[in-house]
Amino acid sequence: MQIQKVEGRKKAYLDLLLLADPSEDMIDRYLERSDMYVGIVGGRVVCEAVVMKTGETECELKNLATLQGEQGKGYASRLVRFLFSRYQEQFTAMTVGTSEGGVAFYRRLGFAESGMRAGFFTNYDPPVYENGRICQDxxxxxxxxSRRRG
Structure with missing residues (x-):
C-alpha cells in the first residue's frame, strides 16, 4: 500500500470520511485544520486518516476509514502505524475517540482507554447506530x- 498526504481538496474524499464520521458538519469542524493521508492500492484509494494537532505534545486521530469492500485486509492498521512513525518526532501522544465497536481495533494498535465523553454521539442527527444499537458515549x-528529540 502506498501512503500519500492529501494537499488540498480533502472534501473530495467525503464519501470515505463519512464512513467514520456520519456528520459532514462535524467533519467540517476539523478537516481543513488537520493533516489527511490516504492509502492507495492498485491506483485506488482504499483508506484514509485525518490527524489534528490538539496541543504542544499531543495529536488526535480524528477520522479513520476503509472502503467497505476493503475492510479486514490490514490497510487501516498499516496507515495508523505509518502515522505513529510520522508523528513520533513531533508529539509524545496520539489520542482517538471511538464508539464501543472501535475499541478492540485501537487496543490491538497499542492504544489504552483514557476516558469517556458521555452522550457524545447523542449530538448526531440522525442517530449513529452500531450493530443495531444507538451509540451514546x-x-x-x-x-x-516516542519522545520528541531536540
Whole structure:
C-alpha cells in the first residue's frame, strides 16, 4: 500500500470520511485544520486518516476509514502505524475517540482507554447506530509515541 498526504481538496474524499464520521458538519469542524493521508492500492484509494494537532505534545486521530469492500485486509492498521512513525518526532501522544465497536481495533494498535465523553454521539442527527444499537458515549484512547528529540 502506498501512503500519500492529501494537499488540498480533502472534501473530495467525503464519501470515505463519512464512513467514520456520519456528520459532514462535524467533519467540517476539523478537516481543513488537520493533516489527511490516504492509502492507495492498485491506483485506488482504499483508506484514509485525518490527524489534528490538539496541543504542544499531543495529536488526535480524528477520522479513520476503509472502503467497505476493503475492510479486514490490514490497510487501516498499516496507515495508523505509518502515522505513529510520522508523528513520533513531533508529539509524545496520539489520542482517538471511538464508539464501543472501535475499541478492540485501537487496543490491538497499542492504544489504552483514557476516558469517556458521555452522550457524545447523542449530538448526531440522525442517530449513529452500531450493530443495531444507538451509540451514546465516545470512548477516549491514548497511545504514547516516542519522545520528541531536540
Amino acid at each position: 465516545m470512548i477516549l484512547l491514548e497511545k504514547s509515541l
